[in-house]
Amino acid sequence: MTSGSSDSGTEKSLSYQGRKASRAKSEHRRRLILEAALRIVIREGVRGIRHRAVAKEAEVPLAATTYYFKDIQELIVDTFTLYTEKALSVVNSFADQFYQPLQQLAAANPELFNSGVISDEAVHTMLDYLVEQLTGYVREQVSSERDMLIAEQAFRYEAIVNDRIRELSLMHRRALFGKIEEFMAVMKSPAPKEDAELLLGLFHSMEYTGLLTAQDDIDFDYVSSTLRRHLSLLVPDLLQRR
Structure with missing residues (x-):
């Protein structure tokens, strides 16, 4: 891993x-x-x-x-360059925080990453860990990183009409997509690229809903149950009894 x-x-x-x-x-x-x-x-x-x-x-x-x-165009491009710098830092920080305990979990539960029979206990341990970590990520994005999410919405529109900002947007997306694809490969997904696309789309949907909802009204139990449902479907080779 x-x-x-x-x-x-x-x-x-x-x-x-x-x-x-x-x-x-x-x-x-x-x-x-x-x-x-x-x-x-x-x-x-x-x-x-x-x-x-x-x-x-x-x-x-x-x-x-x-x-x-x-001119204003140069100022706008450099503003979004700064945004991209900050956004990449968030992506890398989460990946570093996520993978270290994941490695510890794998070391303590080697059956999770082997091809043999996976026990119910191991499945629940892994799934609980994933849901907890990813729910925490969504929570952080819609609360402490809320301003960055708002900037991202503006960023997306500008990327459609501005070639330079499109390059920055694609750079950010490739970095985020790469981390998720790597994660799906670790989870023994049979199609890590396609599953990364689905999971990234889910994140974008939950984050956008979080922006439309008052912070005190966001239902993180629903976020957790949605993540649990999708993860169970995306990595069936790992997250089901064999």
């Missing part, structure tokens, strides 16, 4: 388009501007990004935004 390594090489492809900062102080200001622009996307959508609005949000002179970004 392989580990969810953060060294996927994906981050190395990220590149900002605006003027490069030559000093640490300048880089700090440039980062402030991009963080401010991302907050505006979360609050108002992409159309809220204007040099004057971003400068006000970042509490920097208007000249600073026009110095680092020659």
Whole structure:
């Protein structure tokens, strides 16, 4: 079983388009501007990004935004480059947190990953672990990472109409899809790529529903039961008595 390594090489492809900062102080200001622009996307959508609005949000002179970004398009692209950087960090962090205890579970229950008979107890142990971890991931996404999910919705539309942002969106998707496909392969899925597609679609659906629902009203018991149902169907070679 392989580990969810953060060294996927994906981050190395990220590149900002605006003027490069030559000093640490300048880089700090440039980062402030991009963080401010991302907050505006979360609050108002992409159309809220204007040099004057971003400068006000970042509490920097208007000249600073026009110095680092020659036009609004460049500012928008670099804002979503920052988003992608943050989103990839979340993906890699979850993978690292997920795989370590999964490896410990596999070591303690070797029958889970062998081709022999799987006991009821082992099946329940694995399924309970998966549901708990993935429910926790959804919970984190719709609560502490809620702003990032909102940005993602704006990101998706811009990816349709903007070639550069489409590249960033595909980069993020490939990274997330790759982690899920790896997970499905570890789970002995007979079709890890196809099952990863189904599970990713399920995540997107639950996250979107979470955004449409007041946080206090989100039914995480339903999230857990839905995940349990899908996981039982997606990896029958592992999660059923043989």
